[in-house]
Amino acid sequence: MTPLLSPKIQCTLCPNLCVMGDYERGKCRVRINQGGELFSLVYGKPCAVHVDPMEKKPLYHFLPGTGILSIATAGCLLSCKYCQNWEISQAWPEETRNLDLPPKDVVDAAIRSGSRSIAYTYTEPTVFYEYMWDTCALAHERGLRNVYVTCGYINPEPLRELAKVMDAANVDLKGFTEAFYLDVSGGHLQPVLDAILLMKELGMHVELTNLIVPTKNDDPKMIREMSQWIAKYAGGDTPLHFSRFYPNYRYRNLPPTPLEILVQAREIAMEEGIRYVYVGNVPGSDYNSTYCPSCRKRLIHRIGYEVLSFEIDPETSACRFCGTKINGVWK
Amino acid sequence: MTFFKRRPKRPMTGDWISCVFFSVILGLFIIITAESMFQKKPAGTIEPSVAEAHREVTERARIIREVLKQGHLELTPGRHYRVLEGEES
């Protein structure tokens, strides 16, 4: 006789480790237990598909100036109160307008659009892990690269498997205290730090983004501690983007990040030994360009997402003026 | 006349018969009680709490079928999970 009730399952994809009864979904809303087996509700069902410049991810040291086909499904593992894409990240998959786009069609679309890579982005791509993984594998077969734009909230085992097919990541390091993660994002800090180091160890190109929210994570002391950790463990040549917050979702009461705060954060990070520090979401800022850490000459001139000049030898990754090696993937 | 007349002594055989009789009755009672305690429920009999949980799961299944239809979604096998043996929904 078949048992009346199916067993519970535990999803081990992200540190939330959701336990689900039959026909229950995890916190991300897109993974479900049916009859004691786990299923994804969003495989091949993206709700956002666009061609963006690589600089929008933001990745400044990975194929600059190229186009990247970017996809997302509904759902997220966290619930950041300032989420800039909350309409889809905090939605149930049945609430969004989804396309029917299996992995092969994503790769075909990327090639047709002239993109050199595919980004898994906008919401949290870990929630559509299987769809992402299969698309990545097909993309590699067709000579495309893959980019993971993530909050870094993923367990080591799935990350190891993903790194086999993923080339680069931009990890959103949201703050540098456990209290901030708990209060603002509904997650924990340590798993994110562990994931950043594991990505580096597994050979992925990694850049970090820190969105500075006024009064929430703009304390210079916290920014200094975060910069010290990055310089010490992830390495001083890890590109770091301080991104400007605009009022959104549950933090509509807060003002946009003042420019001085972003510039001050950049100075702190450079004092702590991080060599490539950018200010994001501020069109026209001088701090969007890449400078050689040795001769200080401008190597990549950016205005907004446009690349106007490029002075790095793609073969040797060296500065064209002084020969210093610049961390990145340039071809 | 006296109330305290000494009862005539019963023959010994009577005592043995009643002793065996009561032992058998007591034995049967113990066996029947024990059996009913460990006996499996006949098919179709469900504890009320399990029936309630079953109703709940059936309702969840109905909702998910609606969700799949409404969102044009499908279920695709996922990876990275473990079954919690012995923990029913």
Ligand code: SF4
């Ligand atoms: S991926 Fe979703 S279901 Fe799995 S543990 Fe994380 S939030 Fe829960």
